[in-house]
Amino acid sequence: MKKIKKQNAARLLEKWQKEFTVFVPSKASGVAQMAVWDGQDLAFLEHNRNTVIPPKANFLPSIQKMFGFRKEEGGYVLEPTDEDPPKQLLFGIHPCDARAIAIIDMVFKDAYEDRYYLSRRQNTVLVGMACTSPYDNCFCTSLGFGPADATDVDIMLTDIGDSFLIEEITDKGKEVLAGAKDVMAATPADEKKARAVKESAKARVSTKIDTDEIGKRLPLVFDDRKFWEEISAKCVSCGICTFLCPTCYCFDINDEMLRDGSGARYRNWDCCSFAVYTKMPTENPREDKWRRVRQKVYHKYAFYPELFGIIGCTGCGRCIRQCPVNWDITQTLNSLPAGTPTKKQETQKSS
16 A cells, blocks of 8 residues: 655645646535635645535536537538547545446446446546545445445545555556655555544444345335325425435436527436426326335335346435435435335335
8 A cells, every 4th residue: 555645645636637637625616516626725635524516417417518509401410519528537535426426337337328428437537535524414334335435436545644545446546646756655554544544434424224124115115105295294395315416317408499590408417306307298197295205215225226236325415414304314214114025015116
């Protein structure tokens, strides 16, 4: 393993700036999100907290132009957007958000190949930061990993006081770190400090859910309207939990036409909490709020596992912290009734 003094971190970022657009956690816009490093602000090195807006926005922007078009005699001419965006390096991404990107990959890479997403994803280096200050409502350890998990990043940093311990996880990570003058070999004492920091952070994740039981208990309440009406009673369908969820990826597509005959097609984040989300010309299968709340829970904890073999949640806690009415998904999951589902219940699908 290696390490770098915190006082030299800026020089490492400057080195990377020569090849990448470097994004770091920033509050410059008024809300914490990954923003282009200005070459000056280093507050994020000490404030080891998750951003409010998740890093998924670097791959799946809230509003994205897909292509332009203009009307000419005989039809329309398409004007493709740049399919090779600049190379980007995300510095300080937490393990839960790196895991979330890996989860979204399964949709935009494995289920089908989305060139808009992949053109950004393939040009990105993820430099992770072990989470040392989990929130009270974080529950990542219940999802099979922890606040210092390095599985889904290229490089992992751990704060050990006046330095960062560096773990090179992938070949891409080794490549971008090669030649960094301020990086030195870590000592056994450094590695011991890092282990203590990671163990302490993991012990601080106090919120728990039993994912094994959830898979058995969810089918029991699929048709229980009373249960879901009680669960969804205070939800105001604002969409915050979805927009700030690092694994939610639903989008809508719209064409914008100007008077001169030109226009563009855009896609933008959409939300299953909205009453018009599934509205069609003749019906809306989820007009009732309780159905929409049920869909949100089932998608992450039942349908996604069925499709990809992994729960579509990382336990980051954003949906709990930012909810204006304090709706808590862990309380919902822990309130599921116990029992053994029938064969019919096990095969229920969304309606």
